[in-house]
Amino acid sequence: MSAETLTRPVSRRLFLRQTSAAGVLAASAATGIPLLSACGSGAEEGGDERLDIKLAWIPNVEYAGFFVAADHGLYTESGVEPNFLPGGPNSSVIPLISSNQALIGIEAIPENVANAIGSGSNLKIVGAMFQRSPECWVSLASDPILEPTDIEGKRLGITLAGKNTALVFMRENGVDPAKVELVPIQFDPAPLVAGEIDALWGLASNQPVSLQLRGHETAVMPLADFGFNRMQNVLFVTEETLADEAKSGTVRSFLKASQEGWQAALRDPAGAARITVEEYGADLGLDVDEQTMSLEAVRPFIERDAGDDHPQFWMSDELIQETITSLDFIGVRADESMFSNEVLG
Amino acid sequence: MNRIVLPLASFAFLLSAWWFLSTLDQFSAVLPSPVTVATTMRDDLDLYPSNAAITVSTAAQGFVWGNAIAIGLVVMTMPFRRLQALVERVAVGAVALPLIAVAPVLAIAFQGNTPGVILAAQAVIFPTTVAAILGLRSVDRASVEIALAAGGSQWTAIRKVRIPAAIPQLVAGLQIAAPSAILGAIIGEYMGGTQGLGVAMIQAQGTFDVPRVWGLAIVTTVIAAAAYAGIPLLARLLLPWSRVPLTVLGARADHTANRGWHLVPVRLGAALVTTAVGVLVMWWVAVQLIPGGEYVARGPGDVLPYLTSESTQLITAADATEGSALDHLLSNLGRTIFDASIGFGIGLVAAVLAAVLAFQWVFIERILMPVSIALRSVPIVAAMPLLAIVFGRGLLAITVLVTIMTFFPTLVNLLLAMRSVPQSATDVFAAAGAGRLMRLRKLYLPYSLPALLASVKIALPLSIGAAMVAEWLATGQGLGAAMTVAATVSDYNFVWAGVVVVLFTSLIAYHIAAQLEQQALKRLS
Structure with a gap:
């Protein structure tokens, strides 16, 4: 590369272009450095107490x-x-x-x-x-779901991870899964309040509390009451x-x-x-x-x-x-x- | 005058539309009124700086790393086309890796904000690689030939002709990458973080504090928009001459399109085989290299017997779907390809239309840009409740999500291409009395075809990724959903089989797009 700069004159503009481009890269490299130093885990520091x-x-x-x-x-x-x-x-x-x-x-x-x-x-x-x-079905107090069979003909919101569990739970409790629409939701209770679902598969310690804080009364059906209790x-x-x-x-x-x-x-x-x-x-x-x-x-x-x-x-x-x-x-x-x-x- | 009035008017329009929608019963639960959000934001004012600082720092590190890697590799491989094609494919592979598979690996290998930095870099590498290749190649061929004829090497041509000419395209690439980097950082925080806009968002969602979620989303958007607007300013400041338009009328793009249409099937067949071999080799190597990989990674030696065996944990509970793991995988893949194709087609058409309209009428750009930046940078997990209520949980929702992910890069690329039509060409058309439509049809669209084709290449793998996110969050069908379920039951064999088929599908789709690009460019040149 140096040979070329010798054989042909470099215009000022080109020179500036190259040097400032190099400057940008150098600046980038400088700001990027913290990543590498953050990578090391402190395995040695703590020893056995880690x-x-x-x-x-x-x-x-x-x-x-x-x-x-x-x-x-x-x-x-x-x-x-x-x-x-x-x-x-x-x-x-x-x-x-x-x-x-x-x-x-x-x-x-x-x-x-x-x-x-x-x-x-x-x-x-x-x-x-x-x-x-604490797992339960949470529904709005205005349209409560208090028995597993209440869900027939309605929509149940559940995370994808819980889908298999929901199918088996319903079957074991005499609910026809074909009559229930399972809606994949995340951890957030918005679909229930928005009326997109009639009940969600939630935690008694969680969604009912936050919903009540925002002025929405809920009904709770603990799964433990229907043959599905376990440690969590x-x-x-x-x-x-x-x-x-x-x-x-x-x-x-x-x-x-x-x-x-x-x-x-x-x-x-x-x-x-x-x-x-x-x-x-x-x-x-x-x-x-x-x-x-x-x-x-x-x-x-x-x-x-x-x-x-x-x-x-x-x-x-x-x-x-x-x-x-x-x-x-x-x-x-x-x-x-x-x-x-x-x-x- | 118009520069101030129009954005204000569009802002006022958006605000009143928001206000109106928030008064409707079906939206009120997830869409608070602007006043409520503004009040919440005022109360939350001290919540933003510390969290934003963390997210921005993660995103900036990923942005710098990702771009440095992408630009560095593309420049270094410029004289070696085959090597560059390999770099391009690895970049496609990087963007096609589903989060569901990446997350546990990153969690094992790194701690702190490093997973977020890596996700931000991963999101950046692909658009920048494509932009860099497009920019470095779309130079006036004559200039390159002059540099070579004057005794310069390929490197001279790269330094003195290609890099300077590629600056506008690169700036556009960096602009596209900026919101992606922020999104990557926030997804990193969704994997586990003590602080940051993403963590604050999870907290607000978990306590059903909808106005706060919106406030955080707005702050995220403002940051992404600032990055988008700031990058060209920075480039102008550092490289004041980079706006010099291409000098030669109808500068011929420097593309090599050897051989003709009839060989396309042969080349595709060869690509199919080499890609399959490449994916298998990379898969095997990755499993060996991943730190702690034996706990989550499954190599070909584990997965292939699993696929041919008759049993899978996944299907045990739901009685309807009996069959082998392979059937399960392929039927889900088919679903995902279908979902992605519909979304891709509609998203692309929408983006091209939007780009044309935005090019003709600047005020449309001023309305579209903030909206598409916002949609591109807000984590879909946070936006999903609203999207699901508005668009349902079917094909429409998938199409909307895929469009959100692909619209922005296509729009930016096309606008840039239409804007960089040489003034001389516009003058010729103006002198000949060509109307708006004529200019569009005969000048701007043909001129921006390389950018359009590059956008197709970008949009294809992004569509598959977006369709899988939509399947996970909205519809619950297809590979995105099946892999999520598999990961929760620790069925990593299925997860990795899914990763591999997605990777393979994305690469093949990319290859087809690249073939189309070559043939089209050859016809043009």
């Missing part, structure tokens, strides 16, 4: 107990430093745990974990945040983690501190909501009153029955059996070996 927890959803009051535990210094006391990786609508949790990118995963529905185990992943469910399933928001790890003494010790310490965090959160929901909003949600426009309401809505699914002395997250034999039956009900194979309370002290 504790990443992959959440199923964005940080909000659904995980308040963990945030309270962090805020009250309970994790530091137990010698662990958890780092919460946020989830989202397109987020996948299981691959992160299988590949040891995160130690503990939280999946909203146990059938995802059971399916992964069925296709060869060495995972184990080590605790359940929700002792009862399950905590799971790999079998290697359980076999490794140091790692399982870390998980145990984390869960112990988290149990206390959840107890504190349920004692003082407003305080827990404030911590969640201040530490994790201020920039997202989370509102303390709304988050307090959401936490109150979650409470009945987290709290244990009176007289049940087991620690938080503990999966009773009945709950495990009920979960297995429910999964079997929707064609997902599960057995006792997928669950273990061994890290719950």
Whole structure:
């Protein structure tokens, strides 16, 4: 290239063009550099104490107990430093745990974990945040759906991921699926209010709360009342983690501190909501009153029955059996070996 | 005068249309009135800067990386046509990769905002690659020949003739890429983020705070529009002479179209085989290279036996659809191809009509551009509730979504091409007393044919991608839906089989478009 510039004179204009083009590229390269430095994972920094927890959803009051535990210094006391990786609508949790990118995963529905185990992943469910399933059909109070058969001739909104479950649930409850129009929706309740669907497959702890806040009264039909109860928001790890003494010790310490965090959160929901909003949600426009309401809505699914002395997250034999039956009900194979309370002290 | 009045008038029109629609019963739940949104935006004012900063930073990094990679590869492979064709195909492959397959891989391999940067870069690479190739090749052939005859090498011609001449097309490519980069960054946030416009949007949607969702969508659009408007200004500032129009009347595009029509089937057959082999090889290599790939990636060795086996987890629950995994895959692929073709055809016609109208009447451009930038940069997941209520969940919804995704690049490319018709040619037509239609038919449309064909090439893979998004979010049928279901039941064999057939289909569609382009350009030159 230099030979050419010698043989023929370069016009000023061409010279300027080339140099400024080079300038743009150089500037681009300069602004691009941060990416590479951000790529490295901190695998070495934390050593054995490195504790990443992959959440199923964005940080909000659904995980308040963990945030309270962090805020009250309970994790530091137990010698662990958890780092919460946020989830989202397109987020996948299981691959992160299988590949040891995160130690503990939280999946909203146990059938995802059971399916992964069925296709060869060495995972184990080590605790359940929700002792009862908050899944329900949410309809508007003006046109309530209170029995599965009420849905015949109507439209049910459901995520694609839940379609198979919906078909089986309806069939088992004597609903003719041919008489129901299944509408693929996302997590947002707008189609119900807009009248596009008559009921949506939702969570009692979620859509009814936000709809009520915006002035829409709802009717709720819990699936648990119709043969479909199971644990939800399950905590799971790999079998290697359980076999490794140091790692399982870390998980145990984390869960112990988290149990206390959840107890504190349920004692003082407003305080827990404030911590969640201040530490994790201020920039997202989370509102303390709304988050307090959401936490109150979650409470009945987290709290244990009176007289049940087991620690938080503990999966009773009945709950495990009920979960297995429910999964079997929707064609997902599960057995006792997928669950273990061994890290719950 | 018109420069101020017209945009204001169109803005006022849009605002009143919005206001009117928000008073209708069927829309009121998802479409709050402009006043409500404005009030919410005022209250939310401190919500925007920190979140926008994060999203913009992710998008900007992806934009810079994606463009640097695309432009760098295209310039370096300029003298080597076959190598360049390979680069082009890899870019098509990059844009055709369905998110549902990319997301878990990115989640394993990277943390923080890196997946968002990669998604933004992925969205940028394809339009920029096509724009760079189009720009670098659409130079006046005579100028290149002069540079070569004067003893310059191919590189001299690239540096002194091709790159300077390609600047306008490149700027248009970067303009097209800018909203895509923002969309990519937001999708990255949908995969998991603590902060950013996408995360704030999920939060607002989850709590059914519809006015806030709209406020965030408006902020996103303003940012995308600012990037769109800012890129030519920046280019003008840095390269003040780049607007010098092509000098020679009817500059002949420098395209090589060897051989004739009758060989097209032969070449397509060869392309079919080489593409299949290429995809298989790339597939195998990718599975080996992906960090942590063994957990989500499935190579040909896993998927091919799976496809021929009789059982698949997917069909166990729904009793109606019995059959092998292969049947399931192919019937869904057929559905997706059908969905994409309808959307592609209608979207293309709409974009060409819009471009012609916008070229004739600037005020149409001033109305269309903000709308199409907005539609291109708002994540469809957020816009879907409204779109579904307006357009239903059938073929119409798919067509609208595909049009949204393909309309904007086609419009920008065509407008640029019609605007860069040399003044001398316009003068000749004016002197001959040619009317508006005549000029359009005989001058502007033929002149912009390369840009149109390039737009077809861009729109084809985008259509398939958009149809799959529509199937996932709106209709629940076709490959987009089937792969989503497969991913939730950890059936990665089906997911990867889907990725591979989509990739193959997109590449073949692209190849057909490229053949058409070559033949048409050959006839013109």
